[in-house]
Amino acid sequence: MAGAYGYIRVSSTDQNESRQRIALERQAIRSDRIFMDKLSGKDFQRPQYQAMLKKLRAGDLLCITSIDRLGRNYEEILEQWRIITKEKRVDILVLDMPLLDTRRDKNLLGTFIADLVLQVLSFVAQNERENIRSRQAEGIAAAKGRGVRFGRKIKPLPDNFLENCDLWRNGQISGLEAARRCRMPQSTFYRKAGRLRENDANSV
Structure with a gap:
């Protein structure tokens, strides 16, 4: 029997995951079928994600709150989408983008539209991350210009x-x-x- 699963990723251990969990539970996904990783998107060896992939069977449904839960960049998102939908034959529902629901319009036109929207959103997600990194770098450079020091605090020399x-x-x-x-x-x-x-x- 087909089942519904959810996946949550937060970027660090202190980030609150409750918003994603509530959204998934509203889709009637059982708590024991919600997998969560608290790791950086830079490291895609996420244990709970890998465990979820092993659980998924053809005909199942995977719900995620946003497309960037699948990967850290444009290429990786597309690759994970391909693995889940093509190799494992599992449907995906992206909650913040209803057009990305592979259960709908399984004809050629529906598949084309979903793939097109996916590529556009993946590209936008990657650009947003790059913009964030750029703004962070600019902020660090400006702080250094004001004399703010980063890294470990330098210990003073001994008196002798x-x-x-x-x-x-x-x-x-x-x-x-x-x-x-x-x-x-x-x-x-x-x-x-x-x-x-x-x-x-x-x-x-």
Whole structure:
């Protein structure tokens, strides 16, 4: 007997999935047939998605709230659509785009219209993601221009670093001993000493 399944994807573990779940439950999909991944779209090895694919049988229905639940870019969305509808012969319903309901108009014209709408929406979804990344990059560049620092916070040098750095440069102690006194790995000591020398040279 054919069954209805739902798939939810959220981009991170702190994103609320309730909106998608409520929309799927309104389609009378049982809770045990709703699969959810809380992973980045950049990594398509989604365990729940893969588990759902194994469950799907010919004649089943897969409901998703939006076309971009299927993949991270234009090509991947089309490929997953092909696998589900052509290879597994499962119908797909995209809730925010009723035209993408493969149960309707299974003749040649209906299939053509659904495929055309799919390609347009997939292209739009990818462009929107690229626009978001572009805006994020612009925002980061603007923040850096204002002096905002990104990445790990740089630890201050130990109070005795300059003293031991001078002793090491003058050959009075080894690099290993200088690093031990400063309580840092030897490679870190050398790196910070090198940067200190560069800064001194630039200030001359």
